[in-house]
Amino acid sequence: MRRVTLGSVLSVELLGCGEKQAPPPAKGQVEKQPAADIGAGKAFAERECKGCHGLEGGGAAPAIPHLAAQREAYLLGALKAYKEGKRTHAALREIASHMTDADARNLAAYYASLPPIQPAAARDAKPASPYERGKSLAAHCVKCHNEDGNSKTAGIPNLAGQQPQYLVIAIQEYLKKERKAAPMHALLPGLSRLDMESLALYFSSQTPAERAAPPFGDPKAGEPLSAVCGGCHGSHGVSTDSATPSLASQDARYLVGAIKAYRTTRKRENMRLYVTGLGEKEIENIAAFYSVQKSRAPEKGQTIVQELTEKCERCHAPSAAENPAMIVPKIHGQDRDYLIMALRAYRDDRRESTMMHKMSLPYSDAIIESIAAQYASQPAK
Numbered sequence: 001m002r003r004v005t006l007g008s009v010l011s012v013e014l015l016g017c018g019e020k021q022a023p024p025p026a027k028g029q030v031e032k033q034p035a036a037d038i039g040a041g042k043a044f045a046e047r048e049c050k051g052c053h054g055l056e057g058g059g060a061a062p063a064i065p066h067l068a069a070q071r072e073a074y075l076l077g078a079l080k081a082y083k084e085g086k087r088t089h090a091a092l093r094e095i096a097s098h099m100t101d102a103d104a105r106n107l108a109a110y111y112a113s114l115p116p117i118q119p120a121a122a123r124d125a126k127p128a129s130p131y132e133r134g135k136s137l138a139a140h141c142v143k144c145h146n147e148d149g150n151s152k153t154a155g156i157p158n159l160a161g162q163q164p165q166y167l168v169i170a171i172q173e174y175l176k177k178e179r180k181a182a183p184m185h186a187l188l189p190g191l192s193r194l195d196m197e198s199l200a201l202y203f204s205s206q207t208p209a210e211r212a213a214p215p216f217g218d219p220k221a222g223e224p225l226s227a228v229c230g231g232c233h234g235s236h237g238v239s240t241d242s243a244t245p246s247l248a249s250q251d252a253r254y255l256v257g258a259i260k261a262y263r264t265t266r267k268r269e270n271m272r273l274y275v276t277g278l279g280e281k282e283i284e285n286i287a288a289f290y291s292v293q294k295s296r297a298p299e300k301g302q303t304i305v306q307e308l309t310e311k312c313e314r315c316h317a318p319s320a321a322e323n324p325a326m327i328v329p330k331i332h333g334q335d336r337d338y339l340i341m342a343l344r345a346y347r348d349d350r351r352e353s354t355m356m357h358k359m360s361l362p363y364s365d366a367i368i369e370s371i372a373a374q375y376a377s378q379p380a381k
């Protein structure tokens with residue numbers, strides 16, 4: 001299979017062949033580099049890289065990236081980043097440190113010249129989306145929290161439309177016994193992080209239903225008392241921060257219990273401060289006020305992976321024009337575990353890139369795994 005990438009990759013490759021004339025450098029291409037020697041690159045790879053990246057450029061084990069057919073300028077940049085310590089990996093740091101600039105150019109040219117590694121269809125089969133995973137796990141919760149997470153029983157909270165990160169935090173609070181034992185405790189210890197995030201994505205994507213006023217409290221009297229709460233919980237209790245719960249449309253009986261719990265079992269200094277001076281009547285009024293506010297779902301879990309992938313494609317699509325100011329690696333058909341690792345590294349600030357950091361910051365592991373599986377299963381170009 002012939003690659004049809006334009007610009008520097010093509011010109012360097014042609015120069016490497018010796019006989020043919022190189023096309024004039026593309027506009028914006030100012031650096032003048034000596035020709036890369038693909039043969040020398042191959043010899044170096046045979047000595048130092050083969051064990052992990054293979055001579056065909058395929059990662060020898062999960063979490064080792066494929067290098068075959070990767071953009072040459074990107075490979076070169078990556079080797080430089082290891083050498084300068086901007087990307088950290090023990091083996092590569094060591095190897096890159098005794099690599100000359102010419103070695104790096106030759107290696108990049110060699111791996112870029114190889115045909116792409118196609119994903120093994122069976123191993124990288126597309127998994128269910130985190131939303132679907134959450135939906136099937138939610139079967140264990142609906143007895144109490146109801147089908148769509150809108151609870152109908154006084155004292156049981158809505159999960160519908162709740163902020164996703166908060167839901168994960170809340171589950172962990174039960175597991176760590178930071179909250180009083182609830183009847184559902186027995187179910188929770190079996191959940192993995194991925195399960196929790198999938199459940200959170202599912203419930204946070206459900207539309208919260210409007211509630212009738214509870215048989216206690218006065219919403220009108222509660223409104224002025226809620227003024228100090230809005231800074232964190234959002235206007236009318238609709239939170240816009242994924243770790244702070246929405247209070248709008250929440251079951252009023254549950255809210256009363258939760259507010260009181262911050263004086264005893266729920267150890268959150270921030271919250272204790274704000275609710276500690278409230279009297280019984282005031283708590284009921286605030287709860288009544290919030291319960292009749294209209295809330296909305298913060299997520300669109302049904303389509304989140306697809307919408308994110310469309311954003312990634314703006315830069316990563318094989319057809320996306322090569323932009324000399326931004327060297328974007330190919331990720332279609334890349335090793336799944338490596339993609340997961342790379343995306344987590346951007347998210348957790350362990351790998352530098354202003355571009356990617358912006359894209360991956362809010363991602364949960366569940367979404368990262370789903371996107372990675374999607375890209376890993378695509379044909380490599």
Ligand code: HEC
Pocket residue numbers: 044045048049050051052053063064065066067075076078079087088089091092095107329341
């Ligand atoms: C001990 C195993 C091992 C050896 C040997 C090794 N690599 Fe790697 N390589 C890895 C792993 C693991 C990663 C992913 C590291 C990371 O997360 O940054 C990687 C990443 C890379 C990357 C970055 C790829 C990307 O998509 O960002 C390049 C380029 C690379 N290696 C080139 C080489 C070259 C060239 C050699 C030989 C001179 C080599 N490696 C030898 C294991 C190895």
Ligand code: HEC
Pocket residue numbers: 137138140141142143144145155156157158159167170171179180182183184187188199245257
């Ligand atoms: C037997 C009934 C029951 C089942 C089944 C149940 N829950 Fe609950 N859940 C409750 C009750 C009651 C509370 C309120 C406990 C309290 O006051 O802390 C609660 C509270 C919660 C909260 C805290 C909400 C908040 O606003 O802080 C979360 C999150 C939650 N449940 C998730 C789940 C999940 C996920 C499942 C399924 C795996 C589940 N629950 C199954 C009864 C149940």
Ligand code: HEC
Pocket residue numbers: 157169170225226228229230231232233243244245247255258259266268270271274275286
């Ligand atoms: C400084 C920010 C902040 C302010 C101000 C604040 N809260 Fe909170 N509140 C939080 C955070 C963060 C949580 C989640 C804490 C946890 O994990 O238990 C929370 C949790 C709650 C909960 C539990 C919700 C649930 O689903 O279990 C209630 C009820 C609540 N707050 C009511 C109030 C009320 C009423 C006020 C105003 C009198 C208020 N809060 C003011 C940040 C704040």
Ligand code: HEC
Pocket residue numbers: 065077308309311312313314315316326327328329330331339342343351352353355356359371
């Ligand atoms: C605005 C352009 C842009 C967008 C949008 C973008 N990326 Fe990137 N991506 C880059 C650039 C530039 C790099 C190289 C950064 C570096 O050198 O570390 C990169 C690197 C990566 C890498 C590392 C590849 C490797 O071989 O190490 C992965 C994985 C990745 N992007 C996945 C994604 C995913 C998934 C999305 C969508 C959720 C996305 N990107 C959206 C520009 C973009």
